[in-house]
Amino acid sequence: MDATGQNEQGTAAARQRVVWAVVDSDIGPLLLAATRDGLANVVFHATDAVRDKALGRLGSRFGTEPVEEPDSPLLADAIRQLAEYFAGRRRDFELPLDWSLITGFNREVLRELAAGVSYGAVVGYGDLARRVGQPAAAQAVGAAMGANPLPVVVPCHRVVERDGGIGGFGGGLETKRKLLALEGVLPEPLF
Numbered sequence: 001m002d003a004t005g006q007n008e009q010g011t012a013a014a015r016q017r018v019v020w021a022v023v024d025s026d027i028g029p030l031l032l033a034a035t036r037d038g039l040a041n042v043v044f045h046a047t048d049a050v051r052d053k054a055l056g057r058l059g060s061r062f063g064t065e066p067v068e069e070p071d072s073p074l075l076a077d078a079i080r081q082l083a084e085y086f087a088g089r090r091r092d093f094e095l096p097l098d099w100s101l102i103t104g105f106n107r108e109v110l111r112e113l114a115a116g117v118s119y120g121a122v123v124g125y126g127d128l129a130r131r132v133g134q135p136a137a138a139q140a141v142g143a144a145m146g147a148n149p150l151p152v153v154v155p156c157h158r159v160v161e162r163d164g165g166i167g168g169f170g171g172g173l174e175t176k177r178k179l180l181a182l183e184g185v186l187p188e189p190l191f
Contacts, residue, residue, distance in 0.1 A: 016035055016036070016062045016063065016064055017035060017036060017064065017067070017074075018033055018034070018035055018040070018058055018059075018062050018064055018065075018066040018067065019033070019034055019035075019066065019067050019068075019069040019072040019074050019075055020032060020033040020034075020041075020055065020058070020066045020067070020068055020069070020075075021068065021069065021070035021072070021075050021079065022046045022051060022070075023070075023079055023082065023083075025082060025083075025086050026086045026178065026182070027044070027086075027171065027175045027178050027179065028044065028045050028046075028175070029045065029046040029047070030042055030043065030044065030046055030082070030152070031043035031046035031050070031051050031054055031055075032075055032078050032079065032082070033054075033055075033058055033066060034072070034074040034075050034078060034098070035062065035074070035098045035100075036074065037096065037097075037098035037100070038095060038096030038097045038098040039075075039078045039095050039096070039097055039098065039150060039153060040058070040097075040098035040100065040101055040149065040150075041054065041058060041101060041149045041150065042149070042150050042151050042152055042153060044151065044170065044171035044172070044175060045171065045172075061100075061101060062100075077094075077095055078095055078153070081093050081094070081095060082152065082153075085152070085182075086182070088182070091118070091119035091120075092118070092119065093153045095153060097114075097150060097153070097154070099111075101149040102147060102148070102149055105132075105134070105137070105140060105144065106143070106144040106147050106148075108132050109128060109129075109132055109140075109141055109144040109145075110144060110148055110150070110154050110156075112128065112131050112132050113128060113154060113155065113156065113158070113159065114153075114154045114155070116131060117155060117158045117159075119155075119183055120183045120184050120185055121158060121185070122158050122159070122160045122180075122185055123158060123159055123160070124138075124159070124160060124161065124162040125138040125139075125141045125142050125145075125159055125160075125161065125162070125167065126138040126141075126162060127162070128141045128159060129141045141159070142159075142167070142168065145159050145167075145168075145169075145170070146168070146170050148170070151170065151171060152179065155179075156169070156170075157169060157171075157175075157176045157179040157180060158180075158183075158185070166180065
């Protein structure tokens with residue numbers, strides 16, 4: 001505990017700065033939020049109600065009121081790279097990511113997804129489970145995809161069913177179809 005009665009982690013969280021902006025994309029408005037550590041959150045369908053709910057969660061998690069700052073240097077690269085991605089000029093994101101909104105198995109799976117499944121490729125839930133050493137955890141991989149705080153950038157849309165079905169998606173199946181179409185992917189059986 002420090003002199004104010006807070007532990008170091010609580011003090012650090014209280015000092016964390018969170019900036020956000022809503023940007024237009026081919027799949028609708030996206031809320032982007034970043035900290036000094038990197039992009040922390042991408043939220044689909046950022047209507048006023050969705051935005052307010054997401055900002056409330058971010059404020060609770062980081063211990064600070066998120067500040068709308070579309071011109072923030074903390075967001076500039078993310079905004080530019082997402083625009084390039086949707087224009088078909090970018091295949092890989094080169095952004096610092098703040099992974100603090102996800103932990104444990106979910107973080108491990110998402111890091112493997114980000115590092116190991118490239119643009120235009122897909123992976124099955126079971127295959128991704130095997131890649132992280134948990135071959136029986138296909139359903140848990142699905143839960144990790146649903147908990148992904150950084151969709152598009154950490155490409156959970158590239159995770160499909162092994163029989164060729166596209167599987168579920170937190171942003172909606174039409175959004176997943178659009179992202180897969182943008183990347184030229186037609187899911188086929190993976191075995």
